[in-house]
Amino acid sequence: MKRIDGGLIDRDHPVDFRFDGHAYQGFAGDTLASALLANGQRVLGRSFKYHRPRGVLSAGSEEPNALVTLGLGAGSEPNARATMVEIRQGLEAFGQNGFPNVGFDLMEVNDLFAPFFSAGFYYKTFMGPKLPGWRVWERVFEPVIRRAAGLGRLDRTKTPIATEKAYAFCDLLVIGGGPTGLMAALTAAEAGADVILADEDHLPGGRLNGDRQEVGGQSGADWAAGIVAQLASMPNVRVMTRTTVTGVYDQGTYGALERVVPGRGRPEETFWRITARRAVLAAGGIERPVALANNDRPGVMLSGAVRTYVNRYAVAPGRSAVVFGASDEAHRTAADLLRAGVHVAALVDARPGATCDLTVRFHAGGLVEGVQGREVESVAIRRADGVLEKVQADLLAFSGGWNPSVHLTCHLNGRPVWRDDIAAFVPSEGAVPGLIPAGACNGEATTFACLSAGRDAAVQALANLGRQATPPDLPQAEDTAGEGRPLWVMPGKGRKWLDFQNDVTVKDVELAARENFRSVEHMKRYTTQGMAPDQGKTGNVAALAALADATGRSIPGTGTTTYRPPFVPVSIAALGAGGQGKGFAAERFTAAHPVALSMGAPMIEAGLWYRPSYFPKSGEQTWRESCDREVGYVRNAVGICDVSTLGKIDVQGPDAAAFLDFVYTNNMSTLKPGNTRYGLMLREDGHVMDDGTCACLGEGHYVVSTTTAAAGEVMRHMEFAAQVLRPDLDVRLASVTEHWAQTAIAGPQSRELLNEVLDTPLADGDWPFMACGEVSVGGIAARLFRISFSGEHAYEIAVPARYGESLFRCLVTKAEARGGGVYGMEALNVLRIEKGLLTHAELDGRTTAYDLGLAGMMSKKKDFIGRAAAGREGLTDPTRPRLVGIKPVGAVQQLTSGAFLFEPEAEATRVNAQGTVSSVAFSPTLGHFVGLALLTEGPERYGEKVRMVDHLRGVSTLCEVVHPAFLDPDGGRARG
Amino acid sequence: MRLTCPHCGERDLREFTFGGATLTRPEGDWGPDWDAYIHLRENPAGLSREYWTHDMGCAAWLLVERDTVTHDIRAVRPVGEGAP
């Protein structure tokens, strides 16, 4: 193995890199595979099951063998295809699945036990012995199997990976930059269409870069480079190299992975969502290996890949080669090897009548039955006369034929169809709406046919878009393809690999057939054929042929082949770009957020919002101390709380009142301007969806509040009700949650404090409980609501969000001067539980108005959403769990949320369970724990004892069932 | 998937939310018609008439005719235009 002359590598730019700790040098333009081959390194990996040494089979993304890990430790990348990795200065790569390394792997012993590791053997064993209390599968077999399986190793450190996602739009997406794709892109570009040309190689051109052939009077590679340069200079064309189109989705959406050229500030990878009005698939073909004995050995290589290494990378992948095929391409491979100075020990052409004009040993009608050696040392040739001849060689270049790259045409469930004349599957008609397969991926065999098909496909695609294209002249190119025939399974003994990566051999397929896994889907699943990283790109069709053989059926009679996205494996970091850290979901901050932060409040998530949990003061040891103090502010002086996260929906229109009657269970049309009412919404299935307040600001103008978590859902629900269910009503909705910063002022001194900030103080007797209206604060128009979620005399004041922070600071300062202060979510929760008020712990989507003691809020005089379904017998059954309060009455005084309730003496099992505890709090006001619970027949059981059991926390508490309003049940404090 | 909002033009699936089969809400108390409305579905494998909302866009509710096997979108109309 050595460098030879020519090639598309840049010899002026040597590149140093390391593989398995050894230093090597290659050139810019090399892949890791070509550079290692040039350095004589043939073993790059180990196989999955038998740990056989593996070399390079291909020169593209279909590579099943040469998977390596890039980098070490944090940020290292397992399972990179050496055939796709461009070498760069300092690149460090490692072989995989070998211990201690891929050159010498102790696990290779597995290969000796291969007879016992037949397809599906693991379903038949590892089931015993059964030892009581000792799980032999989990303890013994599975760990051993897991350690042996897998390929690369994932580093567990949490290293950020720079990835991005992006959108792109075009008239025509051309997938693949070989002769077909270049011609399609050129045709469309010259017609003025917006074109994206995506090619997974860094150097577009496809086979033109790997073969020696002339296009338009120059080398194919030069012609391709010229067209690419021309395209790149056009403003309506985006040439995306290193970009693999990975998936097809509905309505012309394509996913594509770009491996970005390294550079400062650049991501490693970008995942593109490309929306294309039309697409031309010009993905080319993938060569098939031939199933012959030991065809997985390093030194066995696809014939086309050999040409690519010789012509493009200027690497001789062996010293002495046998070339085997059944088409003229084999001759081309032999010719290129000879030209590169590689000894061609034999050219074996399975076609009996074939002739050869090269000066090599030629075997027409011969077959290769196998190779010998750990790396290829000799090749066994069955000559046409039946004699088996062993030829010394270190390289076998073989071709079983070509599979059109139909993969993307399968992504919308298209099933490829078999073409007997070319012995291959081609895309079915119309498999992907708007996508035209052209060229080799559609079964074309010559360069000229591909150029022509690319041009025609672009013309057709543009015509579909109503655009006229003037087809450019086609360059002169190779236009004859000799007759070929496919080579599937060769005769002779030994294991013949179909799926190199997963170690599936012809014997495995035969065994599957014997065991009645005759459906191709069964065979694949039983043998794992096609399930490996290459997804059967090289092996699936040959496996189908082997199954057809084993079951006495034709290939199309046996089944078809199909592929799912992605076309090549795509990193989770690329598909999930932006999700790491806080990026997974939007973060919403209220206007007063900086105040809470400056006061040292721990923030907790409430939906997408952040809210302060409590506001610690120096000297306080636990959150409870802070919380108890804050509860005291509200109960004894005045507390300030940011309630901006609650949803606010503005409802306006002549029929707004009628509309609100329809979405709320209770009557809203009787609400007069300047008044607020508590409202309950059901889902149409009769269960409670949400609660909140509805304030009438004027005739036909309301603002309704929702809980923080349900704001989006309620908005969508109300829009549905307005647009779909009641289009007869003239009403408009707008979400104004972010527009207003809203602050609760709660406690006996709330009115006094409020009057300190209002431009016109509230007059005595004005603003009774549930009043609302406009006020002025520092010259700013504000909205004031006299509502309470604590049971105290309280207000909520809303100002435009930009004034929220300063008003909040001002209110907190003034409250502190009155012996009160700011309170957080913990205190808010205690305050509402003391009053028996509800949150989504009780409105959990399963409860009804009846369950929550709110049946009286369901108007009998009007229709409303959920009315009919709420009347079902099962929703009004008295034995349903219904809302009660509980308080501890025994030695144990602790209540816990999530606990279950039982009769005091009953065993704590499912059949005895009578309810669950939804919310608990320690009430500093009452000096004991208080809890809300849903208990069967609850309200009929006040005064009874129940036992609360929390198995998980080990708490068992005797409780008394009480009314849920522990404090001020008649509500005098809020009204006063 | 991409839908063409009659107000905003062609947009990606991520701007829309599916809202159920297009059925007519019954009147009156609970009965078989309500049961059918809330629970029973044709669940067609093929052409399906559905409500969607462009809730990340103009907030309009839309009538969509869509094939549940191919994901082909046959028509998108505002709910006001055409009976469910």
Place this chain on the structure above:
Amino acid sequence: MRFNALRVLKEGLTGNRGWGPHWRDPEPKPAYDIVIIGGGGHGLATAFYLAKEHGLTNVAVLEKGYLGGGNVGRNTTIVRANYFLPGNSEFYSHSLKLWETLEDDLNYNVMHSQRGLFNLYHSDGQRDAIVRRGNAMINQGDDAFLLDRAALEKKLPFLDYDNGRFPIHGALYHPRGGTARHDAVAWGFARGASDRGVDLIQNCEVTGIDTEGGAVTGVQTTRGAIRARKVAIVTAGRSGQVAALAGLRLPIESHVLQAFVTEGLKPVIDNVITFGMGHFYISQSDKGGLVFGGDLDFYPSYAQRGNLPTVEHVMEAGMTLMPMIGRAKVLRSWGGIMDMTPDGSPIIDRAPVDGLYLDCGWCYGGFKAVPGSGFALAHLLATDRPHDSATGFRLDRFTTGRGLMDEEGKGAQHNLH
């Protein structure tokens, strides 16, 4: 033929020539006592338990395509018993017990691996909900532990506890939860049923359900008419179409759920991890692939494939939860057709046509239910009484509103699940 290590050894030494078909491929007979429509996990398990528990073997399973070709072969392989509502609780508990002896019962290694399952929580509210679930599990006699952050971090050091969008506070740990090799479950039940005399008929699509006087008399198929006294519809996402053959409409809407697997990796995730805030769940298969999934695409579909918004959401959830998997590459994605019921819980019941039975509505949780569902439906078919573990799965619960089992609290409306 019994499977065991000795047999594998002997066959290995003799060229593996002695292995025979795992199941027979009989021609359909003109009549059976019971016809099961659908040769997926649930249908095959029903056939197995009819034979094993009730001695009923004049039974045929009719499969449109190939055995195990539905959701049993396209899921994330999670097996657990961590429900909290009565009705579900006892059923999944029973199903898990069946899993625990399944390999003995089937003489087939389905690789049931009780590697433990973690449900993460991120707030006090979620902790309380998870505690309620855990207490329900213990009430039922199953296992659950509440882990705080420190305890969880010892077991799962690779999660991003602090920097993720939803910092992790702890988890509910279900040691008996785990995974199984999904295809093997279908094949094991198929082999067990076939060995006991049940006819498994592949490539046999049911095109009609025959009734006479309001009672089932048989089915029409692409392989001819088959008479039957009892017919069970066990066709998951296709339940609506098959039930329509008998003139029924079901409370089911079929949605697509996508799942993903990465390339093989050395052991890195030893348990099953569920990240509720991200609708994300992940485990690592014995072959080394990370198997994970997310939420529905949220539109009805029979395409068995989904779209990018959900794909990306799932991946983003993975990245915020455990950034280490960023370097793993997704190898394959697929979609299953989920038979979603309004309350998210299944139906095992007699249909309003005599002799017709329904087993459907498994939503996105049918895999772990395979043995339990087969066992319960076999019991119902054999005795016409629901099995004790499945009394809650009534069809009429939607009509009456009695016994709804809405674990997620999203409501008995299709468009809200």
